[in-house]
Amino acid sequence: MRTRFASDRGLTSRMVVTMFLLGLLYVVFVGVLIALGVRALTVLVLAGGLLLVQYFLSDRIALFAMGGREVSPQEAPELHGLIDRLCALADMPKPRVAIAESDVPNAFATGRNQKNAVVCVTTGILRRLEPQELEGVLAHELSHVAHRDVAVMTIASFLGIVAGLMTRFALYTGLGGRRNGGQGGVPIGLIIVLVSVIVYAISFLLTRALSRYRELAADRAGALLTQRPSALASALVKITGDMARIPTRDLREAEPFNAFYFAPALAPGETLANLFSTHPRLERRLEQLTNISKQLGRG
Amino acid sequence: MGWLDALLGRSKPVKPNLDALFALPSAVVTLQAATGLTPTGLGSVAFRAAEGGAFATLERDVKALLGERVEESDDGYGYTWLLVRRAPDALSDLVTELHAVNSSLESAGFGPSLLCSLVSFAAPDDGRRLAVVYLYKRGTFYPFAPLSGQRRDNALELQARGVLEGELPLEKDLSRWFPVWGAPGL
Numbered sequence: 001m002r003t004r005f006a007s008d009r010g011l012t013s014r015m016v017v018t019m020f021l022l023g024l025l026y027v028v029f030v031g032v033l034i035a036l037g038v039r040a041l042t043v044l045v046l047a048g049g050l051l052l053v054q055y056f057l058s059d060r061i062a063l064f065a066m067g068g069r070e071v072s073p074q075e076a077p078e079l080h081g082l083i084d085r086l087c088a089l090a091d092m093p094k095p096r097v098a099i100a101e102s103d104v105p106n107a108f109a110t111g112r113n114q115k116n117a118v119v120c121v122t123t124g125i126l127r128r129l130e131p132q133e134l135e136g137v138l139a140h141e142l143s144h145v146a147h148r149d150v151a152v153m154t155i156a157s158f159l160g161i162v163a164g165l166m167t168r169f170a171l172y173t174g175l176g177g178r179r180n181g182g183q184g185g186v187p188i189g190l191i192i193v194l195v196s197v198i199v200y201a202i203s204f205l206l207t208r209a210l211s212r213y214r215e216l217a218a219d220r221a222g223a224l225l226t227q228r229p230s231a232l233a234s235a236l237v238k239i240t241g242d243m244a245r246i247p248t249r250d251l252r253e254a255e256p257f258n259a260f261y262f263a264p265a266l267a268p269g270e271t272l273a274n275l276f277s278t279h280p281r282l283e284r285r286l287e288q289l290t291n292i293s294k295q296l297g298r299g
Numbered sequence: 300m301g302w303l304d305a306l307l308g309r310s311k312p313v314k315p316n317l318d319a320l321f322a323l324p325s326a327v328v329t330l331q332a333a334t335g336l337t338p339t340g341l342g343s344v345a346f347r348a349a350e351g352g353a354f355a356t357l358e359r360d361v362k363a364l365l366g367e368r369v370e371e372s373d374d375g376y377g378y379t380w381l382l383v384r385r386a387p388d389a390l391s392d393l394v395t396e397l398h399a400v401n402s403s404l405e406s407a408g409f410g411p412s413l414l415c416s417l418v419s420f421a422a423p424d425d426g427r428r429l430a431v432v433y434l435y436k437r438g439t440f441y442p443f444a445p446l447s448g449q450r451r452d453n454a455l456e457l458q459a460r461g462v463l464e465g466e467l468p469l470e471k472d473l474s475r476w477f478p479v480w481g482a483p484g485l
Contacts, residue, residue, distance in 0.1 A: 214308050
């Protein structure tokens with residue numbers, strides 16, 4: 001039996017390289033901290049604690065921040081119907097479904113695993129998209145859940161949190177503590193600050209790259225699930241076109257949650273270097289969807 | 300899906316399980332004895348029509364194969380339903396026909412497109428209706444009993460679950476018992 005649903009090797013290998021580099025950076029950083037004899041353990045435990053809170057409460061934090069309200073099948077029968085069917089096609093447990101009162105057309109999925117997942121859509125996206133396009137968006141979000149992106153990205157951002165804490169820790173303790181009682185020599189605090197800043201910068205770039213790859217992977221899996229890549233592409237075009245016209249107050253509220261979003265909410269006129277963005281460029285996403293569409297249509 | 304596929308973000312469409320459907324005819328006898336529900340002779344298959352020429356060709360072939368025996372319709376969620384009609388007592392015939400649709404989709408590489416299949420039952424005296432829905436990806440069945448106005452007869456569904464438990468692989472996760480309002484053949 002043949003399959004029409006091939007995976008993208010290039011994407012997979014780019015993701016593996018990024019993850020490997022992050023892991024390598026992590027090992028090197030911890031190694032440096034231990035070599036310098038700082039109380040690295042305190043910082044690691046602190047960062048680990050933050051991470052656990054974020055990991056276990058991710059669904060509640062995101063829902064609360066976005067003002068999302070869980071809805072029952074009676075309240076939103078169409079939305080539940082779409083998700084029920086997608087879950088049956090993908091053979092995954094049904095996540096909770098929420099709607100956020102916001103005119104920003106967007107959707108996000110959160111939760112540490114498939115059992116605790118929540119898929120939330122805004123009233124703005126419900127108003128703007130056709131059912132087929134909405135289905136494409138939901139399939140993208142369900143793929144995030146299936147790929148356990150909250151867990152992956154939380155772990156990936158761990159290094160950044162440690163490096164950030166480390167910088168502050170060293171600054172507060174006053175860059176002091178010269179080695180061997182300190183006669184000349186470089187202050188150990190300064191080295192820590194330097195190393196931490198460099199680690200932070202590199203891990204930031206790597207995490208962002210990883211996030212973009214995972215968006216592409218979710219696009220791909222979502223399109224293969226609905227088998228209508230063009231509907232997802234049309235939803236993307238509609239939403240990113242609408243992004244420029246949304247009120248700024250809403251945008252400021254939404255920005256910290258960009259990483260979990262379907263399409264990032266950029267303030268009008270704002271241009272971010274591609275390297276720093278959590279989502280791939282629209283053209284890149286559309287190009288991939290076109291390729292999948294061709295692949296599906298081949299006789 | 301393994302953890303490695305999740306980590307690398309390459310979840311694949313799930314292949315369907317086609318064989319469990321054949322367990323249905325023998326289970327019906329038990330259902331009929333316990334609840335008084337009899338087969339209506341209607342069954343249907345729901346699948347997602349993929350975009351592009353390959354699927355359109357396949358759909359034409361399936362319809363040519365089954366000829367006049369199937370009726371096609373689309374639901375509001377973008378799935379295509381093929382309705383098969385048979386005599387109420389020819390249930391194994393009906394199941395074979397449903398299987399013909401499934402296997403042609405699968406052999407063309409569109410097995411992951413299959414959503415669910417249902418065979419419907421009705422009680423001649425009091426108007427109760429019940430569909431036994433088959434989930435291809437799970438290889439499990441669940442009962443669905445619609446009432447008027449998009450309400451479900453949960454009591455009848457749970458009663459049917461009790462009856463069918465020993466006969467069919469039933470879906471244990473109740474949140475996957477999704478309603479198929481207005482499905483053809485119901």
